[in-house]
Amino acid sequence: MVRRPRLNPVAAAARNRVEDALTDVLLPAGAASGAAPEEAAPLVLVACSGGPDSLALAAAAVYFTKGGRCRVGAVVVDHGLQEDSAAVARRAAAQLAGLGLSPVEVRTVEVAATGMGPEAAARTARYAALDAAARESGAAAVLLGHTLDDQAEQVLLGLARGSGTRSLAGMPARRGPYRRPFLDLRRADTEEICSFYGLDPWHDPSNTDPAFARSRVRTQVLPYLEEQLGPGVAPALYRSARILGQDADYLEQLSSEAYAGLRAEAGGDILLPEEGLRTLPASLRQRVLALAAIEVGGTQPSFERLLAAETLLERRGSAGPVQLGGRVGVYRQVRGKSVLPGGPSYGNLVFRNNRPGTEPPSRSTQE
Numbered sequence: 001m002v003r004r005p006r007l008n009p010v011a012a013a014a015r016n017r018v019e020d021a022l023t024d025v026l027l028p029a030g031a032a033s034g035a036a037p038e039e040a041a042p043l044v045l046v047a048c049s050g051g052p053d054s055l056a057l058a059a060a061a062v063y064f065t066k067g068g069r070c071r072v073g074a075v076v077v078d079h080g081l082q083e084d085s086a087a088v089a090r091r092a093a094a095q096l097a098g099l100g101l102s103p104v105e106v107r108t109v110e111v112a113a114t115g116m117g118p119e120a121a122a123r124t125a126r127y128a129a130l131d132a133a134a135r136e137s138g139a140a141a142v143l144l145g146h147t148l149d150d151q152a153e154q155v156l157l158g159l160a161r162g163s164g165t166r167s168l169a170g171m172p173a174r175r176g177p178y179r180r181p182f183l184d185l186r187r188a189d190t191e192e193i194c195s196f197y198g199l200d201p202w203h204d205p206s207n208t209d210p211a212f213a214r215s216r217v218r219t220q221v222l223p224y225l226e227e228q229l230g231p232g233v234a235p236a237l238y239r240s241a242r243i244l245g246q247d248a249d250y251l252e253q254l255s256s257e258a259y260a261g262l263r264a265e266a267g268g269d270i271l272l273p274e275e276g277l278r279t280l281p282a283s284l285r286q287r288v289l290a291l292a293a294i295e296v297g298g299t300q301p302s303f304e305r306l307l308a309a310e311t312l313l314e315r316r317g318s319a320g321p322v323q324l325g326g327r328v329g330v331y332r333q334v335r336g337k338s339v340l341p342g343g344p345s346y347g348n349l350v351f352r353n354n355r356p357g358t359e360p361p362s363r364s365t366q367e
C-alpha cells in the first residue's frame with residue numbers, strides 16, 4: 001500500500017483558515033463534481049507579491065479547486081520600483097502557475113510621485129490594480145496574505161502615532177471583496193508552508209530597509225520588545241487589535257444611530273441640536289461630529305479639532321467657526337432662548353463646507 005505523505009500541520013491550519021474565510025464563496029464539497037461546468041465555480045483571486053506570505057496563501061487556496069469548489073487565480077502587481085521588479089513578478093507568476101492557479105496575471109502599475117511617500121503611493125496603485133482585476137474578472141473574493149506579525153506591526157505604528165480605536169483595530173479580516181485568512185498565523189508559519197510545498201519565495205529588500213518606519217518596527221522594535229517582554233508580544237498586540245475592533249464596530253454603530261436621530265439639513269448645511277449632543281458620552285459625541293463633517297464633504301477631523309468643536313457647546317452666543325479640515329467649518333448658531341430671564345440659549349452646531357463663494361451663517365441669528 002502506498003502511504004500518502006502527511007499534510008504538514010501548519011499547511012493544514014493554513015487551508016482551514018482559507019476555508020473559513022471563503023465559507024460564503026466555496027461551493028459545498030462534492031456539489032460541483034461531475035456535471036457542473038467549470039465556469040460555474042466562483043473565482044477567487046490571490047494577491048501575490050511572490051513573498052512567503054502570499055505564496056503560502058496561494059498554495060493553501062489552490063486546494064479548493066479540487067472538486068470544482070472554486071477557481072483560484074492570482075494577480076501579481078509589478079510596481080516597477082526596483083530594477084528587477086519585472087523579473088520578480090515573472091518568477092512569482094511562474095510559481096503560481098506551477099501550483100495550478102489559473103488565470104495568473106501580472107499587472108504593471110505606475111506609482112505616482114505624490115506627497116504621500118513611496119510606500120503609501122505603491123499601496124494606492126496596488127489596490128487600484130487589484131480592484132480593477134477583481135471587477136474585470138468578476139472575482140467573488142480577493143485574498144491577501146497579511147499575517148499576525150503584519151497586524152502587530154500595524155498596531156505598534158498606530159500607537160506611535162497616537163491613534164484611536166478604529167486605527168488600533170488594525171487591518172480587518174474582511175472588507176469588500178478582500179479577505180485576510182492568515183491574520184492569526186505567524187510569518188514563520190508561512191515560511192514553513194513555502195518550504196513544505198518546495199516554493200522559493202522572494203524576500204523584498206524594502207522589508208528590511210531602515211529608511212521605512214515599518215521595516216524598523218519589523219526588524220528592530222518588535223524583536224526588542226519580544227526579547228525584553230517575552231515572545232507573546234506580537235500575539236498580544238494582535239489580541240488587542242481584535243478587542244478594539246469589536247469596540248470600534250459597536251461605537252460606530254451607536255454613533256450612526258445617534259447621528260441619524262439628530263441630524264437635520266438646511267441649504268446644504270448639516271445642523272445638530274446641541275441639547276442632543278450634550279447628552280452623548282464623549283466617544284459618541286466626537287464620532288457624531290465627525291460624521292457631520294464628513295457628510296458635508298470634509299475629511300475625518302483630528303482628535304484635537306473635535307475637542308475644539310466641542311468647546312462650542314460651552315458657549316452662550318453665536319460662536320465659531322472652528323475649522324475641521326477639508327474646508328469644513330462648524331459654528332454655534334442660536335436657535336432660541338429659555339423663557340427664564342438670564343436662562344440658557346439653545347443652539348445648533350452648523351456644519352458648512354466653505355467652498356469658495358459660500359458665506360458663514362447669518363449674523364442676524366446671533367445674540
Ligand SMILES: Nc1ncnc2c1ncn2[C@@H]1O[C@H](COP(=O)(O)OP(=O)(O)OP(=O)(O)O)[C@@H](O)[C@H]1O
Nearest residue numbers: 047048049051052053054075076077143144145146
Ligand atoms: N506586488 C504585489 N502584488 C500583489 N499583491 C501584493 C503585492 N504586494 C503585496 N501584496 C499583497 O498584500 C499583502 C501584504 O503585503 P506586504 O508587502 O505588506 O506584506 P508581506 O508580509 O511582505 O507579504 P508577502 O510575504 O506576501 O510579500 C501580501 O501578502 C499580498 O497579498
